[in-house]
Amino acid sequence: MKIHEYQAKALLSEFGIPVPQGKVAATAAEAKKLAAELGGEVAVKAQVYAGGRGKAGGIKVAKTPEEAEKLAGQMLGTRLVTHQTAAEGVPINHVLVEKAMNVKRELYLSIIVDNISRMPVMMASEAGGMEIEEVAQKTPEKILKAYIDPAAGFQAFQGRKLAYGMNLTQAQIKPATTLMTDLYKLFQAKDCSLVEINPLVVTADDNLLALDAKVNFEDNALFRHPDIEKLEDKAQEDPLEVHAHELGVKNYIKMDGNIGCMVNGAGLAMAVMDLITYAGGSPANFLDIGTVNSTDRVVNAFKVFTTDPKVKAIMVNIFGGMARVDTIAQGIIEAHKQLDINLPLVVRLAGTNVAEGKRILADSKIKYIEATDFLDVARKAVAAAKGS
């Protein structure tokens, strides 16, 4: 789960990490008022779930409160398109108004869980302000790492190693080490999947400050952080995905094509998407329907398909293991009873309780195209989507 920069900075601040003075505004008038309160130059920053804001015009500096008002007015209510967003961009409903900083140096600091060592790793670099992946590719030697023993926690010596490694001055070593220790505390306390301060700046008066911050949370751990779950801004997500998730159709990801896909299992769902693409078609979504114990989720998935104006055919491919094929078949019938579905339907069933599932569908009055295997289901779905 993602949150906005202003929320991330509030969290950093809560854990003792210095951030610029600033507040969030929803209107241009509020932005003006905040700028006047802060005094001097301010940065007006679009609050969206995407990186690359600077280049896309989502971060501007205002010399006066009036200018802040004007800039905020230009941003609010529009959509920002960056290299990380879809073509339609993401809505700007809030701007962060912050005291502009005089910056001497731009550094980088982050924590993730490293899949290889299976430990959290803190990464630090002198090459802040850039995308870290670019740094990793061009100058990997500029990224310093400290692996954090989960039992021992982050140690002061690790902080010193990274701080000296970034060529900080002697006076900055201790504050940097404290900042890193606090950052790990946040990472751990809130079950983060990423905390990133980029850039971590050295100000003109030699202090360390988180000028920009990104905090992502591990979805699987949200059950123990109801306070974090509340922070999610659904306006930043695809509306069909939000709709699907509200209906309990998790693991639904909107794509650009016209074949509504219902598959059980993530790997199989990806493989079916691959097959559809190879057959000359294009999936409208990724969906792992998961373990189906009742017909509701199947009905709700059909609701999502019929809400998507792009969908021209629906494809169901189920290989029952945990999921029971007969329940899925009943769900398909239930969906056709409850909803007005006029789209061609291609179905392929296999696995646990398959005979019963096939019989249930065959005995119903639903029109559907039966497929024998998953190459067949992909091809027939592509043909059906083209024909309607």
Add this chain to the structure above:
Amino acid sequence: MSILIDNNTRLLVQGITGGEGSFHTQRCMEYGTKVVAGMTPGKGGTQTFGVNVYNTIVQAVKETGANVSMVFVPPAFAADAIMEATDAGMPLVVCITEGIPVSDMVTVHHYLKGKNTRLIGPNCPGLISPGKCKVGIMAGEIHLPGNIGVVSRSGTLTYEAVAQLTSLGIGQSTCVGIGGDPLPGSSFVDILQLFNEDKDTKAVVMIGEIGGIAEQDAAQYIKAKMKKPVVVFVAGATAPPGRRMGHAGAIISGSSGRAQDKMAALEAAGATIAPSPAEIGLTMKRVLAR
């Protein structure tokens, strides 16, 4: 022969009294797996399907000689369940549970260090040695005893691959689902090693997906050590970057974790790439005919 589980497997089920736990315990018993114990704290002394339920694993192991544990415990308690089995000296723990927080798995991996327990999963379908033993949630009837090892990050895509093999008359020695999480207990390399050493496994089907570098690690192992042919498919060639495709570990971050790069690395290491997921069985048939 087979790897990890066979006729000598004595299975304990953690979470045997829950909905999924009890459903799949019955399916395993029907397949012929010897289920010797169940474990649910607070239900010790009762019986489920004629199997004694215990409050602690130590006691269950002592009284039944259980040597494999299958975990169906809900995500919030699953890490604790894996560590309890480890503490009881269980040689093999198979965790089916999906949705365990990564930080919990960091703790589990730390706990497992230096201990003699092998973990498979979490977020996996388990494993099966056809005709002998099933410790998992896969449909037993699609399998056929034979000489092909199968190892996969995906559950249902494995069923597809197995169904293709079986329909061509190509049987399997053991099929292992290592799971879709970013921090799996056993990696491709761990399982490939076992297949490499198993004299009744003649070739291996490996099914990867986007995200991480487990397939690249496997490519290195295959190049350096593998004595048997490996047929590979990697799912997600058409998946968009930056999105988590159902599995917690299936995400392309920037330019890393792409299916194309994984397949290229595996091909360069000497593995045979199945051109589509529908041709995994046929590709193996061609490789065996060589």
